[in-house]
Amino acid sequence: MQKENEKTVSSTRLAEVCNINPSIIRKDFSYFGELGKRGVGYDVDELIQKIRNILGLDPVNKVALVGVGNIGKALLAYSNFESEGFKIVMAFDNQPALIGQKINDVTVEDAANLEDRIKEENIQLGILAVPELEAPEIARRMERGGVSAILSFAPCQLLMPDNIKITCMDLSREIARLVYYSSRDAAAAQD
Amino acid sequence: MQKENEKTVSSTRLAEVCNINPSIIRKDFSYFGELGKRGVGYDVDELIQKIRNILGLDPVNKVALVGVGNIGKALLAYSNFESEGFKIVMAFDNQPALIGQKINDVTVEDAANLEDRIKEENIQLGILAVPELEAPEIARRMERGGVSAILSFAPCQLLMPDNIKITCMDLSREIARLVYYSSRDAAAAQD
DNA sequence: ATGTGTGAAGAGCTTCACAGCC
DNA sequence: GGCTGTGAAGCTCTTCACACAT
Numbered sequence: 001m002q003k004e005n006e007k008t009v010s011s012t013r014l015a016e017v018c019n020i021n022p023s024i025i026r027k028d029f030s031y032f033g034e035l036g037k038r039g040v041g042y043d044v045d046e047l048i049q050k051i052r053n054i055l056g057l058d059p060v061n062k063v064a065l066v067g068v069g070n071i072g073k074a075l076l077a078y079s080n081f082e083s084e085g086f087k088i089v090m091a092f093d094n095q096p097a098l099i100g101q102k103i104n105d106v107t108v109e110d111a112a113n114l115e116d117r118i119k120e121e122n123i124q125l126g127i128l129a130v131p132e133l134e135a136p137e138i139a140r141r142m143e144r145g146g147v148s149a150i151l152s153f154a155p156c157q158l159l160m161p162d163n164i165k166i167t168c169m170d171l172s173r174e175i176a177r178l179v180y181y182s183s184r185d186a187a188a189a190q191d
Numbered sequence: 192m193q194k195e196n197e198k199t200v201s202s203t204r205l206a207e208v209c210n211i212n213p214s215i216i217r218k219d220f221s222y223f224g225e226l227g228k229r230g231v232g233y234d235v236d237e238l239i240q241k242i243r244n245i246l247g248l249d250p251v252n253k254v255a256l257v258g259v260g261n262i263g264k265a266l267l268a269y270s271n272f273e274s275e276g277f278k279i280v281m282a283f284d285n286q287p288a289l290i291g292q293k294i295n296d297v298t299v300e301d302a303a304n305l306e307d308r309i310k311e312e313n314i315q316l317g318i319l320a321v322p323e324l325e326a327p328e329i330a331r332r333m334e335r336g337g338v339s340a341i342l343s344f345a346p347c348q349l350l351m352p353d354n355i356k357i358t359c360m361d362l363s364r365e366i367a368r369l370v371y372y373s374s375r376d377a378a379a380a381q382d
Numbered sequence: 383a384t385g386t387g388t389g390a391a392g393a394g395c396t397t398c399a400c401a402g403c404c
Numbered sequence: 405g406g407c408t409g410t411g412a413a414g415c416t417c418t419t420c421a422c423a424c425a426t
Contacts, residue, residue: 038425074261084363149369172275178340229408230404
């Protein structure tokens with residue numbers, strides 16, 4: 001909507017886009033203050049800015065990437081994260097062929113120095129894109145480096161202290177969800 | 192647990208691993224029948240098999256991948272999906288350099304033939320790993336090919352008919368979640 | 383007239399607590 | 405004794421419906 005220069009948006013409109021009930025939009029927003037204007041709606045620019053503030057995406061968060069394989073490269077290549085509130089400022093790998101390479105302004109560093117470098121730059125967020133077997137150790141080392149949250153692409157459980165938040169991007173889980181719900185709805189449609 | 196040859200597991204144990212209340216495990220399972228034995232717990236092998244059946248992961252689901260860039264390559268390289276209930280059996284791209292290449296038993300085909308090929312093989316699931324700009328069109332073509340669900344790596348909204356399920360893997364969304372909750376909990380810890 | 387913000391009602395999910403089976 | 409399966413209670417989230425602001 002911002003890109004299309006729409007000035008204001010109503011909860012009804014937002015709800016249509018999200019496929020949910022307008023009340024949810026209004027109630028949820030209301031927990032964070034009176035974000036809209038009665039009779040008018042929500043100011044698009046202002047709403048985006050407020051949500052960015054609420055989420056903590058302003059100023060932009062520095063992120064360290066560990067693992068510059070296919071996934072890591074894809075993340076480094078994608079340039080639009082900054083507008084989403086974060087930026088990959090460091091990348092690590094243990095492959096000599098990769099260390100020293102520069103991808104999209106980020107130079108790949110030796111994973112051996114991970115803890116120290118993360119600490120030096122006071123990085124709070126880590127992205128884990130290493131093979132499953134190495135993931136638990138790298139996660140622990142990120143923790144020692146002082147990160148407060150980890151986003152992992154490794155399809156495994158990472159046991160970490162409670163003060164560290166972990167989220168896994170798990171393709172199998174999402175596929176399972178799609179399979180379950182689409183066959184369920186297909187069955188329901190038969191009635 | 193299966194890998195570690197544990198025969199049975201209790202709802203308490205499962206709940207610990209998931210960081211939730213044991214009642215949830217028991218109640219949720221109960222919706223699908225009496226999966227466990229009183230005084231004993233759940234048979235690990237049997238439970239896995241039953242959950243696979245419930246989700247529809249048995250037999251394995253055929254998946255078509257569109258877009259063989261970094262992400263697509265990472266998915267093709269990962270060999271363990273079959274044990275998770277699905278298998279990438281076709282891959283498409285529009286780059287001549289990629290078409291004809293064989294990655295992990297799958298030959299990359301010309302994206303021009305996408306609809307027909309998907310229909311021929313009666314594929315129900317599509318993975319979208321193309322640049323954002325091409326995503327909406329590819330999604331529509333997958334639909335015409337007859338898929339019932341799409342998993343997308345493109346960070347954009349895909350408007351599709353209601354009978355097609357869509358899930359997006361959105362890094363920015365997950366990062367935002369982590370940032371919000373970790374600063375929130377850090378603030379709570381101060382009290 | 384339009385559309386937010388919000389108590390109150392309604393629906394759904396989680397937890398308790400215990401009967402029933404191993 | 406141990407652990408599931410499950411009504412009932414408790415709680416949270418969603419929806420309704422309308423006062424209020426523009």
